[in-house]
Amino acid sequence: MMNHVNDGIGESTQFLDFQQCISRAAKIDRPVLFIGERGSGKELAASRLHYLSNRWDKPFITLNCAALNPNLIETELFGHTQGAYTGAGTKRKGRFEEANEGTLFLDEIGLLPMEVQSKILRVVEYGVFEMVGSSTPIKTNVRIIGATNANLKEMARNGKFKADLLDRLSFEVLFLPPLRERKKDIMLLASHFASRIANELELEGVIEFSDNVIKQIHDYKWPGNIRELKNVIERAVYTSETNFIKSIKLDPFENPYITEEPTYLDNRDIVLKNFKDDIRQMEIDYLLEALKKSENRQKEAAELLNITYDQFRGLYRKYKNEIR
Structure with missing residues (x-):
């Protein structure tokens, strides 16, 4: 237990305040939602909350909703009977049954299919569920902790998350401080x-x-x-x-064998305050190069520059003295 409780490291005000919120919420046997960016430690926070609660000696079961095909989430959560579907050769317990008397942590809870949300709502309200392929109710006593980086309130307004379920899961909503704030x-x-x-x-x-x-x-x-x-x-x-x-690599995907293409500015001695003059010269250079490659055929030059003939004629008239 203590490894889970003491695994967080920090002394910033943001970190200590958040740990205090976890300790306070752990004492009340109600659902909790953790909202935080990727990599901010949502599962660690859920684990700490469980091991500080009265359920600390009971199962702590997790399910990453993003890691499963939506069609499989229902059977993972509620289990299935033998023959419930093709390939279901034996009866299998779901996470709700495994977590009985303990805590079920649902990571990326915003990705739950709507039909699964309805079944979870029934568990929260009545403490019962049915296995896939069965109509026999199974009683369970589980504390649900959810985590996401999504805006669940907006999802509920848009009909992508059940508002009734959100109401019941949001007894306490805790926001994980991002590392840049710590x-x-x-x-x-x-x-x-x-x-x-x-x-x-x-x-x-x-x-x-x-x-x-x-x-x-x-x-x-x-x-x-x-x-x-x-x-x-x-x-x-x-x-x-x-x-x-002496050095760190922040981007491991930085390819040392790929060189950046030189820009227009790389090839010239640019003084930024001469912006208008440089733009003018650049347009003249492009016109001259296109005319050279098209052997002074203006329609072909326009095609080379990927502009219309009328646009080319407008530029040509604008710089006719410099081009001749």
């Missing part, structure tokens, strides 16, 4: 991830970061939040030849 925690987390990967690689000594790397880490916005930070730090440690990290 500036005080970023280097704490970076050091934690560095130490962990160093132990895994059996490296000796303490991992340290250069001032330039620390500045990069602080200045970056971390759209992937803690998960992205973890990947960046672990990659930096394992690729470094020493325990002193």
Whole structure:
């Protein structure tokens, strides 16, 4: 249990306030919704809430709704009888039955199909459900925790999420602070991830970061939040030849073999305050090059420039003295 409770790291006001909200909500046996960006630690928050609750010694069952085909979510949640559908050779329990007396965490809850939402609503209201292929009600006592980055209120207004279910699941709605708002925690987390990967690689000594790397880490916005930070730090440690990290790669997909095409500005000594003069010269250069390649056939030149003949004639008249 304690590993789950103590796995969060931080000392920022945002982090500590959020942990206090989790502790308070854990004591009340009601549904909770976590709203947060990708990689911000929604499952960790749900786990902490469960292990701080009175259900701590009962099952903590999870289901990532984004990881399953919508047609399979119903059987995953409610189970199925033998022969319920083609390929159902044996009876199988669902997550609601497995989580009985404990907690069921539904990640990406906004992706639940509407027909499944209706069955969940019945569980929340009456504590019963039926397996797929059966009409026999099964009683269950489960605390539901949901998580999403979607705007569930807007989805409900647009008919994409059942408003009745949203009302019942939103006893408490907690918003996870993104990493960019937890500036005080970023280097704490970076050091934690560095130490962990160093132990895994059996490296000796303490991992340290250069001032330039620390500045990069602080200045970056971390759209992937803690998960992205973890990947960046672990990659930096394992690729470094020493325990002193001098550089980090924020984008692992940056291809060193692809060079950027030179722009119009790259080929000229540009002074930005001469914008109008440069635009004028650029249009003249394009007209001259198109006329050269088309051997002064203006309709062909217009096609080369991907403009209409009338547009070409307008530019030609505008710069006729320079072109001749």
